[in-house]
Amino acid sequence: MAHLIEVSFKGNRKDFFLWEGDEVPPLKAGVIVDADRGEDLGFVYASGELAEKRNAGTPHGYGAAGTTKKARRLATKAEIQRANELRAQDEDARRRAVERVKANDLVMKLSDAEWQWDQKKLTLYFTAEKRVDFRTLVRELASIFRTRIELKQIGVRDEAKRLDGIGRCGRQYCSSSWLPELRPVNLGVAKDQRLSLNPSQISGACGRLMCCLRYEHEFYVYSRKKFPKEGKILRTKKGEEKVVANDIFRERVTLKAEDGEMRTLDLVELRAEAEAVGAPLTGIAIAPAPTIDEDVIDVELAAAAVEEIVAPISIISPTEEYPVVMAPEPPAPDEAAESSDANRERRPHRRRGRRGGRRNRQGGGRGNNEGEPGEAPPEGES
DSSP states (O other): OOEEEEEEOGGGOEEEEEEOSSSOOOTTOEEEEEETTEEEEEEEEEEHHHHHHHHHHSTTOOGGGOOOOEEEEEOOHHHHHHHHHHHHHHHHHHHHHHHHHHHTTOOOEEEEEEEOTTSSEEEEEEEOSSOOBOHHHHHHHHHHHOSEEEEEEOOHHHHHHHHOOBOTTSSBOHHHHTOSOOOOOOHHHHHHTTOOOOHHHHBOTTSSBOGGGGTTHHHHHHHHTTSOOTTOEEEETTEEEEEEEEETTTTEEEEEETTSOEEEEEHHHHHHHHHHTTOOOTTOOOOOOOOOOTTTOOSSSOOOOOOSOOSOOEEEOTTSOOOOOBOOOOOOOOHHHHHHHHHHOOOOOOOOOOTTTTTTSTTOOOBOTTSOBOOOOOTTOO
């Protein structure tokens, strides 16, 4: 019976393979696996029950369908040494490709390069904001490296995950170390936590909002459901009072009376006062605490997801014809937004002359609509 194993490659790239041997290879062992028209070398990241759970719960997993890729054999020391030498050549390949990008005046950033273990394919990862016509670039790269070239566009979050680094917290990027998937983070998450909205303080190395802003968001949402909304008028033993602020950590509520008097009391006391005067806090219930599926998300061995995937992939060999491959075209603007913008355009201001024009002026001819003097009428015309 084939065993499922998860194999890691350069740049936090991972994939699942079937191992047909009797004994599952140990963790971090080098294995030769099936690759695109060849073989590649990676290291065992997970196996057994953990690999099955991660296959079902991670973005790069295959789910119930399973995978048909196979891990062929354990890698020898010489094969691992060869793979290490290829990793040293990746930066040289990236620099040579960058030179060709500049020579072709292409607005794209080549962030990383990765040789396949058998050197039958070179993958170049790039980021770009607009469409890029890289037909000429692919031809040149195929003739320089004499191998198949794969250009893959990735997002800025995936770029940070692939290149790795140290965050402002002093620790390794979460996307590179343990984060199971790159979920989108919007500004509403920072607003809910009452954080500074200065982009320089809440943005990560990739220039987007930090992934860690989502870690405590569920706690804030869960906690705020227990409190009355700020600005709401409540009936208490002192009459009608307005909710000014909520302290979700100490579970206290600040109220303001009609005469301007402020007071702070515990949430339990507020509930008791509201019930005593016959105006209980309706619609405010204690929500169930958020749960974490530990079977799917393993903190130590969680996989990183692929974000904003990518433009069509161009795979070119020196003997093949070069197809036209372009990055996806940016979405067209909303027609409704265009029409609303057009309706808001102001008409040009039209100056009107004084009533009566210039009839009584000396040497006056017929006045035009703007109150400006016109030409005298020709003879015979009234």
